[in-house]
Amino acid sequence: MITARIDGVPVPLVFSQQETVQLIGEEARTGTGALRRNVFAIKRVWRLQTRPMPKADKDALAAHLHGILFTAVDFWLDEFGPETNTVRAYVELEEERTVETDRHSLSIVVEEE
Numbered sequence: 001m002i003t004a005r006i007d008g009v010p011v012p013l014v015f016s017q018q019e020t021v022q023l024i025g026e027e028a029r030t031g032t033g034a035l036r037r038n039v040f041a042i043k044r045v046w047r048l049q050t051r052p053m054p055k056a057d058k059d060a061l062a063a064h065l066h067g068i069l070f071t072a073v074d075f076w077l078d079e080f081g082p083e084t085n086t087v088r089a090y091v092e093l094e095e096e097r098t099v100e101t102d103r104h105s106l107s108i109v110v111e112e113e
Contacts (some may be wrong), residue, residue: 003078004048004110006091009064011108012051015079019045046075046110047094052103058096062106065093067088072113088113 002013021044027037050061068091075089076082095107 001051005074005076005078005082006110007063007068007073009061010078011048011061012053014049014051016046016048019047021045035096040065042112044112047112048108050106050108052099052105055102055104058106059105062093062096065091065106065108069093075110 002016004011004013004016021042022087027035043113050058053061070090072088073091074082074086075091076085076087089112091109092109092111094109097105097107099105
């Protein structure tokens with residue numbers, strides 16, 4: 001089972017996908033006309049989908065995520081471990097879905113700070 005951690009809170013996942021890598025920098029032409037790119041930073045974006053869970057568990061996790069909106073948090077995937085994979089990131093709750101009568105899941109977007 002894949003688990004993510006958002007400020008230490010475990011988030012059981014169906015999948016996690018590193019969706020985009022945004023290079024932040026500038027491009028300029030050299031004296032010979034060659035294009036040169038200076039990269040200042042790289043930002044990664046992950047899309048996470050939680051496992052179906054009881055409504056009470058989903059509501060508690062959603063409340064926690066709403067409470068940390070616009071706040072940089074520590075994020076990592078357990079499969080890689082916090083020592084090598086912790087990033088400062090912002091979390092956005094993208095979608096809440098009902099899978100079955102009492103099974104709910106969340107779609108979460110995590111963007112590196």
